[in-house]
Amino acid sequence: MKKEKPTTSLGYALLGLIHLQPRSGYDLRKVFETTPMGHYSSSPGAIYPALKRLEEAGLIRGKVAGRKSMRPKRIYSSSPEGVKALREWVSQPLTMDDFVHRDDELMLRFALMGSVVDDAVTRQFLEQMLEILDAYIPELRQILAEMPEAGPPHGRLALSSGIEMYMARRRWVRKALAEFAPDETKRRKE
Amino acid sequence: MKKEKPTTSLGYALLGLIHLQPRSGYDLRKVFETTPMGHYSSSPGAIYPALKRLEEAGLIRGKVAGRKSMRPKRIYSSSPEGVKALREWVSQPLTMDDFVHRDDELMLRFALMGSVVDDAVTRQFLEQMLEILDAYIPELRQILAEMPEAGPPHGRLALSSGIEMYMARRRWVRKALAEFAPDETKRRKE
């Protein structure tokens, strides 16, 4: 095995779900089809090759269940190398580029964080988010203010939608941070 | 020319920007690099082939400017067929799938709408958005309510972030609808 890391977020989504509990390719497709979790493809032509890559990289291991049938069902579970790769991925420092170009990936990282890192990493992640939002929102406001008033308002409205989304995200970050506060009397796990 | 329509939103993003004003490939790359408009690739390996496809489909036309240099600079402008394709694309009925899987594309459609359709189409678009949001948000709340309380809260928090984003979008839709109200005494253009 070549110890390579996944190159796309689909790989990490699969790895993370498998780490939460062992699943088959079909199980994973159902997750993508039926839950709001990740808007990933769910097409067999994406899932099965991705699983094969993860297994070849040694990040997951498949065991055949139900030997009785011709078409064996493979149940994958995460390997220690897989958990390590996942932990490294979620712990990466945030960049503004992540925000602008890969927002979904960022939330996927957050969602998968719970099972592989401790709360300090989560807090760091959220604090970095806050920092970036505090830098980025005013930038967007500036661009909005400089947009010409003439012509159809669609462009300005689309941008203001973006700004309002980021503001909603910012409120959420503060709420989430409160839930992970290190020195709260009322800690998590109640 | 084969009169084909673009297959990806990058194609429509390029077409829309070119329709707003004639531009070169390099100009378009700069738009994607420097503005919050679309988080599209800006890589030459994506832009130039996409422009070639649009030109082959007869949706844009390139004219060489600055014959003096060896490397001619091509300025593209939209053709009537291009405008028609753009109009059809932005006017498509919205589906819930657009929301869940192609939210950015949806906002791109809105942003490009201004120059190719009249306000009635915009209103229809926004009203459809509202309808879908009103169906989808309670669905997400339901899923959140059914999530197990045990274990790390990351998954629940990620979902609640999604819900809050959709709520922010909903507020924005109502605000935008007010700006496009057909029977307001105070119409647009003031």
Place this chain on the structure above:
DNA sequence: CCCCCCATGTAACATGTTACATGATTGA
């Protein structure tokens, strides 16, 4: 003279999409 920006493009490669193929099991 060298480096950076303008400006266009290509080649190799990985990924994802769509459509199809295969076969088992379960309920009407």
Place this chain on the structure above:
DNA sequence: TCAATCATGTAACATGTTACATGGGGGG
């Protein structure tokens, strides 16, 4: 027995990524 669902996979194809190639013009 027929249809639907479980379950895995492949092949052809389009797109996008990364890295490279090419060349002119301007400023220090």
